[in-house]
Amino acid sequence: MIRNQWYGILESSEVKSGKPLGVTRMGERLVLWRTSGGELVCMIDLCAHRGAALNIGKVCQDTIRCPFHGLEYDTSGRCVLIPANGRAALVPSQFKVASYPLREVGGFIWLWWGEPRDDLPEVPFFRDLLFGFHYNTLRSHWAAHYSRAIENQLDVMHLPFVHYNTIGRGNYTLVDGPMTEWVDNELRVWVQNRIDDGTLPLRPDEVHPTRGPFLHLRMPNVWMNHISDNLRIVVVFAPIDEANTLMYVRFYQRVVRVPILRELFTFAGAKIGDRKILAQDRRVVITQRPLKSSLHMDEKLIQGDRPIIEYRRRRQALQELAQSSDLLGY
Ligand code: FES
Numbered sequence: 001m002i003r004n005q006w007y008g009i010l011e012s013s014e015v016k017s018g019k020p021l022g023v024t025r026m027g028e029r030l031v032l033w034r035t036s037g038g039e040l041v042c043m044i045d046l047c048a049h050r051g052a053a054l055n056i057g058k059v060c061q062d063t064i065r066c067p068f069h070g071l072e073y074d075t076s077g078r079c080v081l082i083p084a085n086g087r088a089a090l091v092p093s094q095f096k097v098a099s100y101p102l103r104e105v106g107g108f109i110w111l112w113w114g115e116p117r118d119d120l121p122e123v124p125f126f127r128d129l130l131f132g133f134h135y136n137t138l139r140s141h142w143a144a145h146y147s148r149a150i151e152n153q154l155d156v157m158h159l160p161f162v163h164y165n166t167i168g169r170g171n172y173t174l175v176d177g178p179m180t181e182w183v184d185n186e187l188r189v190w191v192q193n194r195i196d197d198g199t200l201p202l203r204p205d206e207v208h209p210t211r212g213p214f215l216h217l218r219m220p221n222v223w224m225n226h227i228s229d230n231l232r233i234v235v236v237f238a239p240i241d242e243a244n245t246l247m248y249v250r251f252y253q254r255v256v257r258v259p260i261l262r263e264l265f266t267f268a269g270a271k272i273g274d275r276k277i278l279a280q281d282r283r284v285v286i287t288q289r290p291l292k293s294s295l296h297m298d299e300k301l302i303q304g305d306r307p308i309i310e311y312r313r314r315r316q317a318l319q320e321l322a323q324s325s326d327l328l329g330y
């Protein structure tokens with residue numbers, strides 16, 4: 001995982017008020033809960049007293065209470081009550097649990113994986129999806145590092161093979177380009193696949209797209225397929241740990257607007273359309289070794305892998321940046 005980034009980790013609806021939720025993300029056991037006022041909190045799921053999991057404890061208004069001996073923690077992770085010592089006793093400052101900054105944007109929960117600071121950047125979500133769209137979500141667990149799952153969504157050569165009987169029908173095996181461009185931390189990809197007519201693929205600089213980019217990746221873990229202005233597929237790749245990823249795949253549409261029909265269409269897009277395609281991808285990606293990709297590794301890449309190379313380069317650059325800012329102390 002790259003430090004000092006916002007990661008989409010869950011959907012907002014998964015954390016209900018009054019009920020703590022225990023999950024593993026970023027390789028850590030975390031507990032998420034909401035105060036009675038609705039404020040969302042995320043902390044390490046480990047009581048400072050003797051290591052019990054807080055997620056099986058209770059939310060008491062603005063604190064979470066450990067199920068074992070009742071220690072209560074506030075939203076910052078500071079322990080405010082040790083019942084056996086009594087309300088009158090002072091709580092020593094070492095009784096605390098680390099907590100993470102969070103945001104809720106677009107129905108996702110975003111966790112700041114790094115040093116908390118006042119000037120956190122904006123959450124890397126696609127703002128245009130916040131207005132007028134309906135969506136339905138499909139969740140899919142992959143036994144793969146999230147970098148492999150992301151690369152699969154940037155892989156423009158696998159369609160006629162992995163999806164030969166679905167979205168890859170037609171034997172469009174030859175890949176022109178693809179053309180890529182970075183805009184801040186967003187990678188944009190244009191691609192044209194065609195039937196092999198005996199000519200060589202066009203080089204990336206020879207591709208002259210007639211419409212906007214198809215694929216958008218916002219570092220570190222959100223991707224969008226821009227099918228049309230009114231139809232999109234978005235994936236948040238929530239890192240569980242080094243070997244597991246939870247994919248939140250959303251089908252967004254603003255084509256059908258009539259209530260009920262609209263819900264049916266959105267549901268069908270996500271649950272029927274995306275499920276089969278995703279299963280085809282997963283079958284192959286979970287076999288890739290090594291589990292985690294990196295810029296310098298023993299793979300033989302070709303022109304069509306350009307978006308993947310771009311992703312690996314940026315990933316490495318952000319990792320180096322995070323390491324140097326850690327060294328500098330911010
Ligand atoms: S382990 Fe949590 S209160 Fe004792």
Ligand SMILES: [Fe+2]
Binds near residue numbers: 152159162163277281
């Ligand atoms: Fe695929």
